[in-house]
Amino acid sequence: MEPTEFLSNTPVLQDLESKLILCRKCPRLVAWRKQVAAAKRKAYQDWEYWGKPVPGFGDPAARLLVVGLAPGAHGSNRTGQMFTGDASGDFLYPALFRAGFANRPRTAARGDGIELRDVFISAICRCAPPQNKPTRDEMRNCLPWLAEEMACLPNLRGIVALGRVAFDGVLELPAFSGINKKELTFHHGAFYKLGNGLPWLLCSYHPSRQNTQTGRLSATMFDSIWQQAREQLERNG
Numbered sequence: 001m002e003p004t005e006f007l008s009n010t011p012v013l014q015d016l017e018s019k020l021i022l023c024r025k026c027p028r029l030v031a032w033r034k035q036v037a038a039a040k041r042k043a044y045q046d047w048e049y050w051g052k053p054v055p056g057f058g059d060p061a062a063r064l065l066v067v068g069l070a071p072g073a074h075g076s077n078r079t080g081q082m083f084t085g086d087a088s089g090d091f092l093y094p095a096l097f098r099a100g101f102a103n104r105p106r107t108a109a110r111g112d113g114i115e116l117r118d119v120f121i122s123a124i125c126r127c128a129p130p131q132n133k134p135t136r137d138e139m140r141n142c143l144p145w146l147a148e149e150m151a152c153l154p155n156l157r158g159i160v161a162l163g164r165v166a167f168d169g170v171l172e173l174p175a176f177s178g179i180n181k182k183e184l185t186f187h188h189g190a191f192y193k194l195g196n197g198l199p200w201l202l203c204s205y206h207p208s209r210q211n212t213q214t215g216r217l218s219a220t221m222f223d224s225i226w227q228q229a230r231e232q233l234e235r236n237g
Contacts, residue, residue: 120153
């Protein structure tokens, strides 16, 4: 399957995407993503793996930004679209659909017709890391891309951080440098209204298989996050 060229239909996000997918700042991640894309998994031998940094995607007018950890080796690293092609996405997109943030509950490939409504999905790290564990330096190398995406979302009002790593990463962004982070702790459902023109921050467990299959994160718990996000957007614009 041949990926489409751009996920976004706006010039400013297309320009950012074209730069992001050329990034080679982290040699370990460049080598790993290429190795996985060349070897492939047996079930995906007919795929042409994306094998590049994965850009965020969604509604350019979004008021809500969803931030995950990193692409899956045979998920987003294969499809080129965040949370697409693995178990985490299979849990995320039905929840977004139920909350009215997506036009359909499933997406399997870049450009397959999924449309996000009032939501933009991104991540702390853009390249698939070995064992799904990017180093702190690799995450810091990648954070400027997230900051640039946020700057391209003029209507941004809130952020849902999927997992502690995403939560910590968001708080390392320059925009959040002036807040007292000692008072902010991660737990499922934690909500912080930060003031100073910053988007509010809502925390959720990551929809990884290790959380969903063990019952740490249920569909009901996840739905409550998106309902809370919806209520905040309706209350505060």
